[in-house]
Amino acid sequence: MAALDQFEAKEGVDQETVDAVRDVSTYKYGWNTDIEMEYAPKGVNPDIVRLISSKNEEPEWMTEWRLQAFERWTGMKEPNWAMVNYPEIDFQDQYYYARPKSMEVKPKSLDEVDPKLLDTYAKLGIPLKEQMILAGVEGAEEAQTEERKVAVDAVFDSVSVGTTFQAELKKAGVIFCSISEAIREHPELVKKYLGTVVPASDNFYATLNSAVFSDGSFVYVPPGVRCPMELSTYFRINAENTGQFERTLIIADKGSYVSYLEGCTAPQRDTAQLHAAVVEIIIEEDAEVKYSTVQNWYPGDENGKGGIYNFVTKRADCRGDRAKVMWTQVETGSAVTWKYPSCILRGNESQGEFYSIAIANNMQQADTGTKMIHLGKNTKSRIVSKGISAGKAQNTYRGLVSMHPKAKNSRNYTQCDSLLIGDKCGAHTVPYIEVKNNSSRVEHEATTSKVDDDQLFYCRQRGMDEEEAVALVVNGFCKDVLQALPMEFAMEAQQLVAISLEGSVG
Amino acid sequence: MALPELKQTTTEARLASVTLPEGGCLEPARRAALSRVQGMGLPDRRDEYWKYTRPDTLISVDVTKAAVFETDETPAFSEFDRLQIVFVDGVFDAEASDDLSLEGVSIERLADVQGKDIHWVKDLYGVLEARGQTPVERPLAAFNTAFATDGVVIHVTGTPSKPINLTYRHANDSSDAILHHVIKVDSGAEATILENGPAAARFNKVMEIDIADKGTLHLLRAQGRDHERRAATHLFAHLGEESAFKSFTLTVNGVLTRNEAVVEFTGDNAMAHVAGACVGDGDFHHDDTVFITHDAVNCESRQVFKKVLRNGATGVFQGKILVKEGAQKTDGYQISQSLLLDDDSQFLAKPELEIYADDVACSHGSTSGAIDEDGLFYLRSRGVPIGEATDLMTLAFLAEAVEEIDDSEIAASINDRLYGWLARRR
Numbered sequence: 057m058a059a060l061d062q063f064e065a066k067e068g069v070d071q072e073t074v075d076a077v078r079d080v081s082t083y084k085y086g087w088n089t090d091i092e093m094e095y096a097p098k099g100v101n102p103d104i105v106r107l108i109s110s111k112n113e114e115p116e117w118m119t120e121w122r123l124q125a126f127e128r129w130t131g132m133k134e135p136n137w138a139m140v141n142y143p144e145i146d147f148q149d150q151y152y153y154a155r156p157k158s159m160e161v162k163p164k165s166l167d168e169v170d171p172k173l174l175d176t177y178a179k180l181g182i183p184l185k186e187q188m189i190l191a192g193v194e195g196a197e198e199a200q201t202e203e204r205k206v207a208v209d210a211v212f213d214s215v216s217v218g219t220t221f222q223a224e225l226k227k228a229g230v231i232f233c234s235i236s237e238a239i240r241e242h243p244e245l246v247k248k249y250l251g252t253v254v255p256a257s258d259n260f261y262a263t264l265n266s267a268v269f270s271d272g273s274f275v276y277v278p279p280g281v282r283c284p285m286e287l288s289t290y291f292r293i294n295a296e297n298t299g300q301f302e303r304t305l306i307i308a309d310k311g312s313y314v315s316y317l318e319g320c321t322a323p324q325r326d327t328a329q330l331h332a333a334v335v336e337i338i339i340e341e342d343a344e345v346k347y348s349t350v351q352n353w354y355p356g357d358e359n360g361k362g363g364i365y366n367f368v369t370k371r372a373d374c375r376g377d378r379a380k381v382m383w384t385q386v387e388t389g390s391a392v393t394w395k396y397p398s399c400i401l402r403g404n405e406s407q408g409e410f411y412s413i414a415i416a417n418n419m420q421q422a423d424t425g426t427k428m429i430h431l432g433k434n435t436k437s438r439i440v441s442k443g444i445s446a447g448k449a450q451n452t453y454r455g456l457v458s459m460h461p462k463a464k465n466s467r468n469y470t471q472c473d474s475l476l477i478g479d480k481c482g483a484h485t486v487p488y489i490e491v492k493n494n495s496s497r498v499e500h501e502a503t504t505s506k507v508d509d510d511q512l513f514y515c516r517q518r519g520m521d522e523e524e525a526v527a528l529v530v531n532g533f534c535k536d537v538l539q540a541l542p543m544e545f546a547m548e549a550q551q552l553v554a555i556s557l558e559g560s561v562g
Numbered sequence: 563m564a565l566p567e568l569k570q571t572t573t574e575a576r577l578a579s580v581t582l583p584e585g586g587c588l589e590p591a592r593r594a595a596l597s598r599v600q601g602m603g604l605p606d607r608r609d610e611y612w613k614y615t616r617p618d619t620l621i622s623v624d625v626t627k628a629a630v631f632e633t634d635e636t637p638a639f640s641e642f643d644r645l646q647i648v649f650v651d652g653v654f655d656a657e658a659s660d661d662l663s664l665e666g667v668s669i670e671r672l673a674d675v676q677g678k679d680i681h682w683v684k685d686l687y688g689v690l691e692a693r694g695q696t697p698v699e700r701p702l703a704a705f706n707t708a709f710a711t712d713g714v715v716i717h718v719t720g721t722p723s724k725p726i727n728l729t730y731r732h733a734n735d736s737s738d739a740i741l742h743h744v745i746k747v748d749s750g751a752e753a754t755i756l757e758n759g760p761a762a763a764r765f766n767k768v769m770e771i772d773i774a775d776k777g778t779l780h781l782l783r784a785q786g787r788d789h790e791r792r793a794a795t796h797l798f799a800h801l802g803e804e805s806a807f808k809s810f811t812l813t814v815n816g817v818l819t820r821n822e823a824v825v826e827f828t829g830d831n832a833m834a835h836v837a838g839a840c841v842g843d844g845d846f847h848h849d850d851t852v853f854i855t856h857d858a859v860n861c862e863s864r865q866v867f868k869k870v871l872r873n874g875a876t877g878v879f880q881g882k883i884l885v886k887e888g889a890q891k892t893d894g895y896q897i898s899q900s901l902l903l904d905d906d907s908q909f910l911a912k913p914e915l916e917i918y919a920d921d922v923a924c925s926h927g928s929t930s931g932a933i934d935e936d937g938l939f940y941l942r943s944r945g946v947p948i949g950e951a952t953d954l955m956t957l958a959f960l961a962e963a964v965e966e967i968d969d970s971e972i973a974a975s976i977n978d979r980l981y982g983w984l985a986r987r988r
Contacts, residue, residue, distance in 0.1 A: 065920070066921040137610065461905065474915075476917065476919075477920065478920060479920045482916070482917060482918045483917045484915060485913075485926070486914050487913060488911075489909070489910065489911040489912070489913075489928055489930065490908070491930040494903065494904055494905050494907065497930070497931040498928075498930045498931065499927075499928075499929045500911075500913065500926075501925070501926070502915065502924075502926050502927075
C-alpha cells in the first residue's frame with residue numbers, strides 16, 4: 057500500500073493530483089528475470105578495473121584511463137552536502153560487473169540474443185525488433201505518414217544486449233552503438249571526446265564511474281545531419297547486489313540534431329543497489345540535442361527498504377555558437393536521487409533548457425536540479441522544476457545559475473514549485489545565483505499557486521467564474537514539463553497530466 | 563571530530579590573542595561559548611556558509627587598518643529625539659552618552675552587569691546565540707559571546723517615549739571592537755532601537771533579542787558611509803506569541819560587511835520582517851545572511867533585500883526559510899534583488915527554502931539585472947538629466963526595502979540620506 061493512503065492532503069490540493077501521485081508511485085517493474093549470470097568478484101580494485109576493461113576488449117589507453125580514474129577515486133570522499141540520508145555504502149560489498157551468461161559470446165544480431173532477454177524488454181514495453189515500435193506510441197504512426205521509428209540500445213546489468221536500426225542509421229551517417237563497441241570501432245571519436253565534459257576527476261561518483269563503467273550508449277551525429285529517428289537507451293538492473301555504471305557519450309556535430317530518450321527500471325529487492333552513471337553531451341555549432349529521461353528505478357518499499365541509489369552526473373557542453381540542449385526529466389523512481397543535469401553554455405547565443413518533474417513518495421529522497429553556466433554572449437537558459445513530495449519523502453531542488461563576466465546580454469529564467477501531500481514530507485529549494493555582469497538578467501522564482509492576474513482577468517472578462525478561470529490558467533502543474541517530453545513518453549505523460557499546482561507551498 | 567589542520571591553527575592563533583573576561587555571572591556562558599568556538603573552529607573559505615565572503619580579515623590576529631572617515635555630514639538619526647548611547651572603538655563613552663534613565667526601559671552597561679552575581683541577563687546572554695548555532699554554525703558569534711568587552715543590556719518593560727540610539731564611533735585606525743548587546747522585551751512592551759556609525763576598524767557585534775508574547779521591537783540600522791571598516795554582525799531574535807520584530811538595515815559602503823540575522827518563531831501568530839537596502843560603490847563587499855525558523859503556527863516572515871552595486875562592488879544574499887514540521891499556516895516571503903550599474907559588479911545569491919509542513923505558503927524570488935532602459939528613457943524624454951534619472955530609478959528600486967520601516971519620518975530621513983549620497987557620487 058502506498059503510504060499516501062495514510063495521509064490527508066490539505067484542502068486545496070487536487071484529489072486527481074493525489075491519485076496520480078499514488079498511481080505513479082506504485083511500482084510496476086519490480087519483477088526479475090531468472091537468467092544465468094556471470095559476475096566479476098565482489099569489490100573494486102585495480103584488478104577489477106582491468107577485468108572490466110578486458111571483458112570489453114578495450115585498447116591499452118582505455119585501461120590506463122580507467123586505472124588513473126581509480127587511483128584518483130581512492131583519494132576522494134563521498135559528497136555529503138545533498139539533503140539525502142542513507143546508510144554508509146560499502147563500496148567493496150558490491151558486484152561491479154554482471155552479465156548474462158548467454159552474452160559471453162557477443163550475438164552477431166538481435167536474432168541470436170537469448171529470448172529471455174528479449175522477453176524482458178518486451179515485458180517492459182521495449183521490443184527489440186525493428187518491425188515493432190516502442191510501446192506507448194500507439195496512434196503515433198497514424199498521425200505520421202511514415203511509421204515512427206525509435207532505435208533502441210538495451211543495456212542489461214553491465215552489458216549492452218543489442219542496438220536496433222543500426223544499419224538504417226548508418227545510412228544517414230549516424231553512429232549509434234554501445235560505448236564498448238564505440239571504444240573498439242571508433243577509438244578516434246571516443247578518445248577525442250570522452251571525459252572532456254565530465255572529467256575523470258569531476259566528482260566522487262563520476263570518478264568511480266570512469267574507473268568501472270561497463271557499458272552504455274554512444275551517439276555521433278555528423279555535420280548537418282538530422283537524425284532520422286529517435287534514439288533511446290533502456291537500462292535494466294536485474295542482478296542482485298550489483299551496481300550499474302553506465303556511460304553515455306553523445307556528440308552532435310555542426311548543424312546536426314538528435315533526440316535521445318532514456319528509460320530505466322529495476323526489480324524489487326530488499327537491499328539497496330547502486331547506480332552511478334555519467335552522461336556527456338557535446339554540441340557543436342548550430343547543433344541541437346534533446347535528452348529526455350523517465351527515471352523509474354525501483355524506489356524501495358514504503359519503509360524505505362531496498363531501492364536504487366541513483367548518483368548520476370549528466371552534463372552538456374554547448375561548444376559551438378547557437379548550440380542548443382534541452383534536458384527533460386521525469387523522476388519517479390530511486391530510493392535516493394542525486395542528479396543535476398547541467399549545461400555549459402560556451403558558444404555565443406547557445407541555449408540550455410531544463411524541465412523536471414520529481415515525484416517522491418514513501419521514504420524516497422530526491423536531490424535534483426541543474427547548473428546553467430553561462431560563458432558565451434547572448435546565451436539563454438530556462439529552468440522549470442516541479443517537485444512533489446508525499447508520504448515521508450524529501451524532495452530538494454538544487455541549482456546553480458552562473459553568469460560569467462563575459463556572458464554579456466545573457467538571460468536566465470528559473471521557476472521551481474513544490475507541492476507537499478501530507479504533513480510528514482519535505483520540500484526544499486537550494487538555488488545558487490551568481491551574476492558577474494550587468495547586461496544579463498537573472499530571475500528566480502518559487503511561488504505558491506501563483507496565477508497570472510492578467511490571464512485570470514482575461515478569462516473572467518469572457519464570463520468564466522473565478523474557479524473555472526483558475527482551473528484553466530493553472531491547468532496543469534506539470535504541463536510545462538510534459539510538453540517538452542517526446543511522443544515516446546506519452547504513457548508516462550498521461551499519468552502525470554492530472555497533477556496540478558494548486559496548493560503548492562513554494 | 564578534529565578540525566582541519568589549517569582551521570585548527572588559525573583558530574588557536576586567534577584565541578591566543580584575546581583574553582576571556584573572568585568572574586561574575588557571565589563567566590559560565592563565556593566559557594561555554596569558548597568551547598563552542600574550539601569545537602567549530604573559526605570560519606574559513608572552504609566553509610559552505612562562507613562560500614561568497616572571505617572571512618580571513620575577520621578572524622586574523624592582526625586588524626587590517628581602516629582610516630577614520632572624516633565627514634561634515636550630520637550622523638544618521640541625529641534629527642530625532644532619542645536616547646543616545648555612544649561607543650568609541652567599541653568602548654562605552656559615558657560623557658558622550660545621554661543619561662541612561664528612561665521610563666519603560668532599564669538600560670545597563672554590559673561591563674557593569676557582568677561583575678554582579680545575579681542578574682536577569684544571565685538567562686539570555688549567549689543562550690540565543692547558542693540556539694542559533696544549529697543547524698548552521700556561526701563561530702564568530704560564539705567568539706563574540708566569549709570575548710565581548712562591552713555592550714548594553716536593555717530591558718523593555720513598557721513603551722519608552724523615544725528610541726534608544728546606539729552610536730558607534732570610529733577613532734583609531736586599528737581598533738578591534740567586540741560588542742554584545744542583550745535586549746529583553748516584556749509582554750506587551752514596545753521599543754525602537756537605532757544603530758549607526760562605523761564602530762571600529764574591525765567590528766564584531768552580537769545582539770540577542772528576546773521578545774515575549776505580544777511584545778514589539780523595531781530595529782533600524784544605518785551602517786556608516788565611505789569608511790573602510792570590516793564588520794561581522796549577528797542578531798538572534800527569539801519571538802513569542804503574537805510578538806513582532808521589524809528590522810531594517812541601510813548599508814552604504816564599508817570594505818566588508820557580513821550581517822547575519824537569525825530569527826526563530828516559537829510562539830504562534832507572530833511576525834518578523836527583516837529588510838535591507840545597500841548601495842555599494844568600488845571596494846565593497848556586502849553580505850546579508852538570514853535564517854528564519856518557523857516553529858509555531860500561523861507566523862509571518864518577510865525578507866526584503868535590495869542591493870545597488872557599481873565599480874566592482876559585490877553583493878551577497880544568503881536567505882533561508884525553515885518551516886519545521888507542524889508549523890502550519892506559515893506565511894514566508896523572501897525577495898532579494900540587485901541592480902548592477904556596471905559590468906564590474908557582481909551579485910551572488912542563495913535563496914533557500916526548507917519546508918516540512920504542507921499547509922504553508924512560502925515564496926522566494928531573486929533577480930539581478932541592469933537599470934531599466936525604458937524607465938530611464940521615459941525620465942530623460944521628460945527632461946530629467948541622465949544622472950538624476952539614474953538616481954531616481956535607483957531610489958525606486960530600493961523603495962520596497964525602505965518601505966519596511968514603519969515610522970514614516972525615519973523612512974523619509976533614510977530616503978533623503980540615500981538620495982544625497984547618490985547625488986554626491988553622480
